Structures are given as C-alpha cells and as structure tokens.
Amino acid sequence: MENEKNGRIPFDEDNYTHNISKNNERSIDRRSFMKTLAGAAGLFAVSTLPWGAVAAKELMGLNNKKYPELEIAKLNQVAVGDAVEFAYPGEHDSALLVRLGENEFKAYQNACTHLRCPVFWSKERDQLVCPCHHGFFDVKSGEPTAGPPRRALPEIVIKVDGGSIYAVGVKRYEA
Structure with missing residues (x-):
C-alpha cells in the first residue's frame, strides 16, 4: 500500500488547483x-x-510685505561706476549696488536666475556677469542679455537720503 501512494495524485481530482476558490474571489x-x-x-x-x-x-501678501530699511553705504564712499556688495533683505541674501551716475543707482539680488551662482559687476563690460555659465545681465534693467538665464534679477528698491544710500524693499517679479 505504501508503494501505491508514491507517484500518484493524492486526491481523486486530476486538477492541482483544487484549493483555489473561484467564488467570492x-x-x-x-x-x-x-x-x-x-x-x-x-x-x-x-x-x-x-x-x-x-x-x-x-x-x-507680497504687495503688502514690509522690508527693513538698511543703510548700504555713504554717498561719498561709492564712486560712479563702482559696486558695493551687501546683504538684503536678510543677512544671508547677497545683493549688489551699482552706481551708474551721479544720482543713478541700481541694486539687485546677486544670485543668477539660472542656477543661483553669484553675479558680479564688470565695469569694463558695463554688465552684471555670472561666471558659472557665462550669463550676462543689463545693469539698468536686470534683464538677461546673454547666456542661459531667462529671467531678470530681482531688483532692490533704493532710496538716497541725507548722504546715505538705503535699501528699502524688493520689487515683485513680473512674469
């Protein structure tokens, strides 16, 4: 009898899927x-x-956002054509002020809008330069003129008062 069980199907069915219930599956x-x-x-x-x-x-709430007033430099410390680095609106937000004329100033956050590399003032080229990927920005508008950047640099609002130059806000980016 032991020999009869070896090599045989243990049940009378010839279907090995007998334990699968198809109902309520x-x-x-x-x-x-x-x-x-x-x-x-x-x-x-x-x-x-x-x-x-x-x-x-x-x-x-960006239009109503209040920015601190920060003195950047004294008027007599910045010659026409020179630039000054400063931090605005926060202590870790790097920015750049350029004196274009006797009473003409432009300031931008100096992180390139392509990959956030630092932007530098090139007096010789009369442009803001991002050396990482050869991006160039127009100093008067902040708009990109060459390279991979497609958006303008965020502009910082400047106020001249009592012989000092102040940063007073950041312009909202216009798409």
Whole structure:
C-alpha cells in the first residue's frame, strides 16, 4: 500500500488547483481600476490644498510685505561706476549696488536666475556677469542679455537720503 501512494495524485481530482476558490474571489476590472485611480487622484488633490492655500496667502501678501530699511553705504564712499556688495533683505541674501551716475543707482539680488551662482559687476563690460555659465545681465534693467538665464534679477528698491544710500524693499517679479 505504501508503494501505491508514491507517484500518484493524492486526491481523486486530476486538477492541482483544487484549493483555489473561484467564488467570492476579488477581481478588478477596468471600471474598478478607474474608480481606484480617480479616488487616489482625488485624495492627492485634496491633500495638497493646505499647501496651495499657504502659497496663495504668501503670494497675495507680497504687495503688502514690509522690508527693513538698511543703510548700504555713504554717498561719498561709492564712486560712479563702482559696486558695493551687501546683504538684503536678510543677512544671508547677497545683493549688489551699482552706481551708474551721479544720482543713478541700481541694486539687485546677486544670485543668477539660472542656477543661483553669484553675479558680479564688470565695469569694463558695463554688465552684471555670472561666471558659472557665462550669463550676462543689463545693469539698468536686470534683464538677461546673454547666456542661459531667462529671467531678470530681482531688483532692490533704493532710496538716497541725507548722504546715505538705503535699501528699502524688493520689487515683485513680473512674469
């Protein structure tokens, strides 16, 4: 009898899938898949709403944002054609002031709009230069003139008062 069991199917059935129950089996068809996909997309959309609200609140309040007034330099310390580096609006935000004429000043945040490399004033070229990827910016408008940058440098609002040059704000970027 022991020899009869060896090499034989243990049950009378000739189907090895006898333990799989096809009734109440969970299946997913195209309609169920699309419902699941739409539900997941809806859940993702709803979960991002708080962050969108925070971003919208920040963007809506940019016009009302108050910046500190910071003395950059004395008028007699900056010659026409020279530049001064300073930090504005925060202590880690590097900026650059250029004196273009007797009463003409321009200041920009000096992080290139391409990959945030530092921007330098080139008196010889009369341009702001980003040496990382050979980006050039017009000093009067901050607009890129050559290289990979596509956006203008953020401009800092300047005020001259009592023989000193002050930074008083940052202009909002116009698309």
